[in-house]
Amino acid sequence: MADSQCMCLRDDHVNEKFTENMPEFYYSENQRKCLEVLIKNGVQSYRQYIKEEKLTDFLSTKELTDLKSDFKKYETESPKKSKLLSTKQDKEESLQYWPALSDTEIPPLDLGWPENGFYRGPSQVLVYTHPPKENAPTIKAFIRNLIQSAKKVIAIVMDHFTDREVYRDVLDAADKRRVPVYIILGEEGVKYFLEMCALMEPSGFMLRNLRVRYVTGSGFYLPSGKVRGSISHKYLMVDGDKVAFGSFRLTWSSLRIDRNIMTFLSGQYTEPFDIEFRELYAISEEVNLYKELSLADVRPSPMVGARARSSTVARKLINPKYSLVVGRSPAPGEMLRFGTPSPPSSSDKGESEGDKRLEKYLEDLINIEQEVPENVDLGNLPKVAFRTNKETGKVTEESRTNKSPKKSRFTLYKRQSSTQEKEAEESFVIINKPTQDSSQKNNFSSHQDLRASGSTSLVSTKSEKIKQNKCALY
Structure with missing residues (x-):
């Protein structure tokens, strides 16, 4: 039940009066009569009426002129009256209520309005x-x-x-x-x-x-x-x-x-x-x-379906x-941003644009032959060639995935053309090579002479084993 209805049921609300000294005082019938005198007869008649009725003057001089200029008479004749009423009804005014014609349409916020919801940010x-x-x-x-x-x-x-x-x-x-x-x-x-x-x-x-x-x-x-x-x-x-x-x-x-x-x-x-x-x-x-x-x-243009x-x-x-x-x-x-849609058009039968689209869609389902998607045989697909390891004969993990091989922890560069830097196989040289003393240099030179002559030594030195292990890691 509304608050006004609950207030009417209270016993102390019957014939309740609000005086000018009360904060609830808002409407006064005496003030309304004073405004009628002001609009009809002018300022002098207004001041005379207040003295005769012994009322308090509640308007200033500026308000008197503003109220007089803001007054506007009601429109007695409607422009649609001749179309809606017959000649018999024109002679006598009708008291019937026409809600479809008396109520006005609202202007839409056609450019959009933000939807903030219940939370609008920090206050x-x-x-x-x-x-x-x-x-x-x-x-x-x-x-x-x-x-x-x-x-x-x-x-x-x-x-x-x-x-x-x-x-x-x-x-x-x-x-x-x-x-x-x-x-x-x-x-x-x-x-x-x-x-x-x-x-x-x-x-x-x-x-x-x-x-x-x-x-x-x-x-x-x-x-x-x-x-x-x-x-x-x-x-x-x-x-x-x-x-x-x-x-x-x-x-x-x-x-x-x-x-x-x-x-x-x-x-x-x-x-x-x-x-x-x-x-x-x-x-x-x-x-x-x-x-x-x-x-x-x-x-x-107006929004479609508005x-x-x-x-x-x-x-x-x-x-x-x-x-x-x-x-x-x-x-x-x-x-x-997304173009200008055309306003909805209606035909003589009263069909809207949405009804036309639905009818056309149903006709297409019946008349147009539907295309069935093609079934693909997975057995006829080309096979992917995998690279196998010669030593183990197994498919390497790098061939199954597109991941690039892991980089070595050693920094390697291509060998120079000098013949004295042949320290590793497959044309690569280790940059950070260990320092060698005079005895190791003599052993290394003797091994180089044996390799150049076509014969190899059955006994390898300790330094050569270390270099071979490093090349194997690569």
Whole structure:
């Protein structure tokens, strides 16, 4: 049971009243009547009504002018009314509810959104001011470094955005690094943002990975219309795990002249900002930069199989427990990296593209002759020739594997052409040979003379045996 339902069951909740001195005081019927008088008759009638009813004046002079200018009447006639209602129903207004026509579709995050899950990295809180403190960067430098280091997504919520240097960093991230960029502006700041874009003259390809929308305040509803209000959010989110928010605006005067404070959050602290941004994006209105700047629209086509959901359903699907219903969203920049898929086309029969592919696949299974893979006879394969050892007659281990033979621990070099260095067989000479005394040299020279004459000695010296053993090791 919801908390509001449980509260209604309590005995002390019946006819509960909140006065102006209580913290729970939020809505007042007297204040609503004062706003109606202000919108209909003006400021003088508003002040006179307050004196007559003996109410407290709760609005300043600036608020009186702002509320008067933010008021907007309801649209009495719908553009689809002539198509939906017959001529008989046009004479008398219908009170029937049309949910399929009254609810609006949500704008999709078609460029992708990072899936951070339950863990968003280490949590951290830092505070920066302008003018900066000792050994601390300025707020503008910190924001630009944050944008230039973005890899997954950049999400900006700002009432006014006119700083050209920051906007150039945003365009570089969207165009060169293909980072998805979403910008939500206040309704009053849209015209100044478009003025800045027109002066910078960006190309259509630089804007293809950028989405700009605007929102108004929560508003105050009156019988004749609505006071729209404005947005006061000012924060920047990068990669879903870093957020910078504060009193600053992305304008030159705010980042250079005004005094501001900024708080940097990372890790789990960024989750409320993530949810808030997606809720604002779901209720926002589009700002078509290609149409406003007179550029060719080069944005990618809608995703294949994407379903349009209403704004009410979309706000529910933001909750993590509905992630299985939504399914996996495309990776950031995936639409631009892997091509532009064509939108799903439907024929006269109402068949979708997926149904056509399935039907064609089933027809191919029946009509096309399937190719059976060829069975290979292992007996007909060519045999591998193994190298055998002449002494043992066994297959050596080096022939079975492709491993290279082990290197000898001795460093050997080819024999020189001198006849005096014939100390070992098979044309190799040991470099580090032992020193010989005079008696050993005489014995060695006598053996050389015997070998040259064709006769060998039956008795070998001790030094010669050592040399033969070393050659055998090789």
